[in-house]
Amino acid sequence: MKAAIINEHGSLNNIQVDEVPTPKISSSEVLIETKYGGLNHLDLFVIPGWPGLRLPMPHILGSDGSGIIKEVGDDVTRFQAGDRVLVNPGVGCGLCDLCLSGKQNLCRKFSILGENTSGTFAEYFKIPSQNVLKIPDDYPLDLAAAAPLNFLTAWRMLVTQGNIQQGEYVLIQGASGGVATAAIQIAKYFQTKVIVTTSTQAKIEKAKELGADIVINYHETPNYSKYIFKDITRKHGVDLVIDSVGQATFNTSLKLLKTGGRLVTCGSTTGPKVDLDLRPIFWKQLQIYGSTMSNHHEFSSVMKLVLNGTFTPIIDTIFPIDEIQAAEKYLSEGKHFGKVLVQF
Ligand SMILES: [Zn+2]
The missing domain is CATH 3.90.180.10 (Medium-chain alcohol dehydrogenases, catalytic domain)
Known part of the structure; x- marks a missing residue:
């Protein structure tokens, strides 16, 4: 064959x-x-x-x-x-x-x-x-x-590991790949306020079509963390970050979390090594979760919603x-x- x-x-x-x-x-x-x-x-x-x-x-x-x-x-x-x-x-x-x-x-x-x-x-x-x-x-x-891989990965990150809750601020870093397109839809399904960072105007339009509330071009807004923290969350901070970008975004993701906020990582497309300042992690009592793939229950839960047309x-x-x-x-x-x- x-x-x-x-x-x-x-x-x-x-x-x-x-x-x-x-x-x-x-x-x-x-x-x-x-x-x-x-x-x-x-x-x-x-x-x-x-x-x-x-x-x-x-x-x-x-x-x-x-x-x-x-x-x-x-x-x-x-x-x-x-x-x-x-x-x-x-x-x-x-x-x-x-x-x-x-x-x-x-x-x-x-x-x-x-x-x-x-x-x-x-x-x-x-x-x-x-x-x-x-x-x-x-x-x-x-x-x-x-x-499959995108939706099961995004579902476990947001639902099982991230414990997503209605009304929260959810930040999805570096939206372009399949996982992000799934994560935007799942986060909106749970009635959260979805903030997305991405790299081009075309991707901004597409992320908005999928339901993202705020989409930021990180090339045009290099200091986007200040904008998210002050202008969008009004100094509340983000409740949950989905970060598959790794090196380029990890510290910004941590900085943006509210006290007690959660970060879920499932990848490191820009590199796996990160210089970590531990102080905000213990001061703000942040929770950091890793996530890989899913179990059969998570897979069938999210596929039901894909196959009935809730997610595309x-x-x-x-x-x-x-x-x-x-x-x-x-x-x-x-x-x-x-x-x-x-x-x-
Ligand atoms: Zn086994």
């Missing part, structure tokens, strides 16, 4: 579309014929690799995908060939205490499709059946591929699979707003 692979870690030029063997499923897995794959910032970390990441090569990229079930394992009863599905890309072992108590994303063997295991950018991919969700007949497969996955561009290298380069340039997809 055709797949987007790397044979070794390195630059985006290492991505190739080549023939690899079609995966064989176990009794608890399903084989899915891919219709769309979704790009994530995670791809841009996996391709160069990092110390400790040891992947069998060739490695198939891609964490998000939608498609049609081709084959089901002997023990799978919930699905049959022909079902239209999307998937939760976070896979626990399914056997340990954490998995059995519904905390799959804390499992010691937790893996993400396309990160630690073979991904979705292939004509077929396999996944445990408990990670699969049937979609309504009229729900488009491109939207289905654009939803935002697609920026769809590339044919043969142009995967150009698609990843486009993602790396940061000009997108919403999800970049590849089509099979």
Whole structure:
């Protein structure tokens, strides 16, 4: 079968579309014929690799995908060939205490499709059946591929870790990627006042269309923290910050929090190392949470709201699979707003 692979870690030029063997499923897995794959910032970390990441090569990229079930394992009863599905890309072992108590994303063997295991950018991919969700007949497969990782990540950040409450000031740093487009919609669903920072006029318009109350261009308003603190929150401070930007924004995010405020981090697109001044953390009794992916309960909670139309996955561009290298380069340039997809 055709797949987007790397044979070794390195630059985006290492991505190739080549023939690899079609995966064989176990009794608890399903084989899915891919219709769309979704790009994530995670791809841009996996391709160069990092110390400790040891992947069998060739490695198939891609964490998000939608498609049609081709084959089901002997023990799978919930699905049959022909079902239209999307998937939760976070896979626990399914056997340990954490998995059995519904905390799959804390499992010691937790893996993400396309990160630690073979991904979705292939004509077929396999996944445990408990990670699969049937979609309504009229729900488009491109939207289905654009939803999972962004919405499950944003839901866990805001709802589980961030404990979002109606009426709060919620700041979403660096809105352009899929997680931010999901986070804006979820934060508005909980009737909060949503403040967003982003980089271009076009992104400002799009963030507003999604419901953001205040959108700030951080290039035009370099001292945006003062503006947020004094003019927007009237010195109250922000209740909850969602920060996936890391190095470039982390200290500003902390500074903007009210006493007792919460910050949730799920990534570090500008770099992972931050100089921290501990004083505001203990003086203001701030709460800092990490967040990665979601468990099955969070996944199904947010997907219900995606599939009934409450939330809309935002697609920026769809590339044919043969142009995967150009698609990843486009993602790396940061000009997108919403999800970049590849089509099979
Ligand atoms: Zn487990």
